[in-house]
Amino acid sequence: MLELLQHEVQYLALSIMGIAYISKIFWILHFKPMKERTPAKGSHSKAIIASYFCIALPWTMESTIKKWYKWLEFSVFHIGIAIAIIASFLIPEAKHLMTPNVILIFQIIIAISFFVLLIRLTRRIFSPVNRLISHPDDYFSLFLMIIWFFVAFFAMNMDEGSIFFSSYFILTALLIVYVPFSKMSHYILWPFSRYYFGKHFGHRGTYPKIRQ
Amino acid sequence: MHKVINKSEKAKNAEESFKKKMNRQAILSFGVCVHCGMCTESCHYYLATKDPKMAPAYKADRVRKLYKKYFDWTGRLLPKWVGGDEFNTDDDLTELMDIVYGSCTMCRRCSFNCPMGVDKALLMRTGRAILTEQGIAPQGIIDVSEDQWKIGNQMGISTDDFLETIEWLNDELKTELDDPSAEIPIDKPNCNIIYAVNPREIKYAPMSLLAIAKIFHVANESWTMASKGWDNTNFGLFSGDNKLGAYMGNLVYDSVERLNGNMLVTSECGHGYRATAWESPNWAARDLNFRIYNVLEIITDYVKSGRIKLDKSLNQFKVTYHDPCNLGRSGGITEEPRYLINRSVSDYREMYPNRADNFCCTGGGGAMSMGEYSKRRLETAIVKADQLRATGADIVATACHNCVDGLTDLIKFYKLKMKVSLVGELVADALVYQKMYKVPEIKPEEITQYKVLVIDDEPDVIMYLTALLEDNGYKTISAATNEEALTQLDKEHPDLITLDLIMPGKSGLTFYHTLRTNAQYKGIPVVIVSGVNPENPGQYDSRSFIYQHSLPRPEGYIEKPVNKELLLMTIEKILELKNK
Known part of the structure; x- marks a missing residue:
């Protein structure tokens, strides 16, 4: 059973996600883009690069300067997601790499990510603005991730008999399948949206922003 | 189920x-x-x-x-x-x-x-x-869009009125520069620049066009305006109507091609520049064979290349700059205005945040045409007011007519001690040039004495306006109520009326309605001189009122506190045009 969860179920889930992602890309591309008919005032390439890097350079946006803690939360839990996904491959395929030190690092990051998401869920429930702009999908996605991090933390102990170990693989598969149909599909939209943002404003010479 | x-x-x-x-x-x-x-x-x-x-x-x-x-x-x-x-x-x-x-x-x-x-x-x-x-859509947006569709400009200015105003401005330009060769050329073929403006410059703010004409003249620029397709504003941007966006863009682009101009230059109008330079070619699916610039880019080149010289000591003010959203975030014009202001005024101070991070003047997106949302607009303007106050400046310069209106409104509402100016006007005031020719002085007895009826409920304002007008050669009569004004109209037959909107009893707008619907009075030009009640702007929203009653627009609109030069210039222009 565990073998099935670690391999076939994961690959099936990944295949569904892969098909959904490829379909989504084709779906995006079947919409015609707006084209600029004027000569550019700024540099498209510089602006597109700056647009992608805005999430790594929090000082380039007023929102991330003022809400630096939100940026920190974002960074931490996205690293946590990457770690938890990587672990779902390492455990079945390269168990020897899961040394005690690696496990400790993974658990620390996953634990922090878990608490960060709890903070974000609390904010979504109690902040009037966040509550107003939230839909069931926003809550469910967060909830799913919180549970996933919770079981992932204990699954890192590598106790194959533990309920957390099998739950981790079940939840990973569930998450992978749900992602393309939820707000988490921003993974696939984000590279496109930042590309067009950079291109549009770079064309007019307003991006990257001139510093004050 | x-x-x-x-x-x-x-x-x-x-x-x-x-x-x-x-x-x-x-x-x-x-x-x-x-x-x-x-x-x-x-x-x-x-x-x-x-x-x-x-x-x-x-x-x-x-x-x-x-x-x-x-x-x-x-x-x-x-x-x-x-x-x-x-x-x-x-x-x-x-x-x-x-x-x-x-x-x-x-x-x-x-x-x-x-x-x-x-x-x-x-x-x-x-x-x-x-x-x-x-x-x-808000009524103002619908009406202005209709004017653009039907007449080709957002203020419904006829070609005759446009040409008459330009002719009058030509006289002003010659006088100002003491140079009979100075002019605003119309439909001159093969020029380097075809200049398109915001209709507000023709109708209510001719000083900005005059300032740019002065700069072009001193720079010895080869330029012209077109008698058709001169409005660079575009309500298609605000209403989301790409067809109107394309139509207005095409009118201007056609004028450049018809006159064989080298480039199209838009005046200091944020959305006008954005729409004309960036959006309309896309909406119209038109590839242009000429470039489009904002006038501040051109003037910056003049200064850098030494074609014009500026003396900052001529403008001894504390000046800050407000980046219009359509230039700072959507247009790519942030450094040129700063370059020019720094060379035109003695004390420039930056506003924070600025450039692409600046806050809106609150009048963007067509908000100045939406009387129904004025109260909310002014309430939210507190953010901008705080930003302006923190600069400690006497003048907030901007490069957008829409921002001029938005900022003027909020400055009045929040009682800030500031004035608004366009960058081009500051540059024109700092311009160093040699007077070429002395226009002979006209003796006072040669000036036709026009009679102006000043209508205002405040005795102080009546006293101020009548004194100002009499000092400048006008005969004046006054009225403190609408009833009194009607009596004066029948008795004195004034050549022009200055009208306050906020009056006890029947408002100035009701009186304006009487004037414009009465055959006997409707030919008398009206300049509205009023401080629109900022606590309740909707009530005295002359634009909405005029649209709702399908009335012709007033010949002039001056806000209180009165800029006396602008008032005199407006009255002079209206009466000279009427006389012609």
């Missing part, structure tokens, strides 16, 4: 229109939002009110719900799960109008603060577009 809802025709059409408007950038901006709320505090509507419904993500969701319902994969099956919904009634559309027109100036400040790259202004404009197609 599903509830069966009879959708209204407009709601159905609005949804169909929405589906047709989806392009790649739109579906990305609609789809990528994760509701993180990072954009919330970038919006002046939210900052001023702290109302969660003013958060950009919430406002965008009012339009986004259609995307979620009809395009989102999950939303098609489970719309409520992802925030999908539809429009069912006309009331739903009216509610949307309040959001996309009344709660957003499409300034794009939130777009620049979104880590996901959501261009919320694009979403708001999509919302406006689907409403406009159903005939749902």
Whole structure:
């Protein structure tokens, strides 16, 4: 059973996600883009690069300067997601790499990510603005991730008999399948949206922003 | 069981229109939002009110719900799960109008603060577009758009009126420069520059056109204006009507091609520059064989190349600069105005935040034409007012006529001790040039003595205006009430009326209605001289009133406190044109 969860179920889930992602890309591309008919005032390439890097350079946006803690939360839990996904491959395929030190690092990051998401869920429930702009999908996605991090933390102990170990693989598969149909599909939209943002404003010479 | 809802025709059409408007950038901006709320505090509507419904993500969701319902994969099956919904009634559309027109100036400040790259202004404009197609928009937007469609400019100025104003401005220019060769050329072929302006410059603010004409003349520029296709403003940008956007763009582009101009230069108008230089070629699907510049780019080149010289000691003021959204975020003009102001005034001080991070003047997105939202606009302007106050400047310079109006309104509302000026006017005042020719002085007895009726309920204002006018060669009579004014009209037959709007009893607008609908009086030019009540601007919103009653516009509009040079210049212009 565990073998099935670690391999076939994961690959099936990944295949569904892969098909959904490829379909989504084709779906995006079947919409015609707006084209600029004027000569550019700024540099498209510089602006597109700056647009992608805005999430790594929090000082380039007023929102991330003022809400630096939100940026920190974002960074931490996205690293946590990457770690938890990587672990779902390492455990079945390269168990020897899961040394005690690696496990400790993974658990620390996953634990922090878990608490960060709890903070974000609390904010979504109690902040009037966040509550107003939230839909069931926003809550469910967060909830799913919180549970996933919770079981992932204990699954890192590598106790194959533990309920957390099998739950981790079940939840990973569930998450992978749900992602393309939820707000988490921003993974696939984000590279496109930042590309067009950079291109549009770079064309007019307003991006990257001139510093004050 | 599903509830069966009879959708209204407009709601159905609005949804169909929405589906047709989806392009790649739109579906990305609609789809990528994760509701993180990072954009919330970038919006002046939210900052001023702290109302969660003013958060950009919430406002965008009012339009986004259609995307979620009809395009989102999950939303098609489970719309409520992802925030999908539809429009069912006309009331739903009216509610949307309040959001996309009344709660957003499409300034794009939130777009620049979104880590996901959501261009919320694009979403708001999509919302406006689907409403406009159903005939749902603030009355001012509808009327101005109609003027652009029918007459080719947003103030309904006829070609004759345009040419007469230019002729009058020519006289002013010659006098100002003491040079009989100075002129504003019209329809001159093969010039380097075809200059397009905001109709406000023809109707109410001729000093800005005069300032630029002065600079062009001193720089020995080869330039002209076109008698057709001279309006660079474009209400298609505000209403989401790409067809109007294309039509207005084409009018101007045609004039450049007809006159064989080398380049098109737009005046200091933020949305006009953005629409003409960046958006209209796309809307019109037209590849242009000439370049388009903002006039400040051209003047900057003059200064850099030594074609004009500026003396900053001529402007001894503390000046700050307000970046218009359509130049700072959507147009790429941020450094040129600073370069020019730094060389034109003795004390320049930066405003914070600035450039692409600047706050909207609150009059953007067509807000100045929407009297129904003036109260909200001015309440949210506190963010801008604080920003202005912190500079300690005497003058806030800007490069947009819309911003001039928006800033003037909020300065009055928040009682700031500041004036607004266009950058070009500051540059013109700092211009160093040699007088070429001395215009002979006209003796006072040669001046026709015109009679002006000053109508105002405040004795101090009457005293000030009559003294000012008499000192400048006019005969004056005055009236403190509408009834008194009617008596004076019959008895004295004035050549011009200055009219206050806020009067006890019947308002100045009611009196204006009487004037314009009475055959005996309707030919008398009217200059409105009024401080629109900032506590309740809707009540004295002359523009809405005029549109609602289909009245001709007043010949002039001067705000209190009165700029005496502008008042005298306006009256002089109107009477000279009338005399001709």
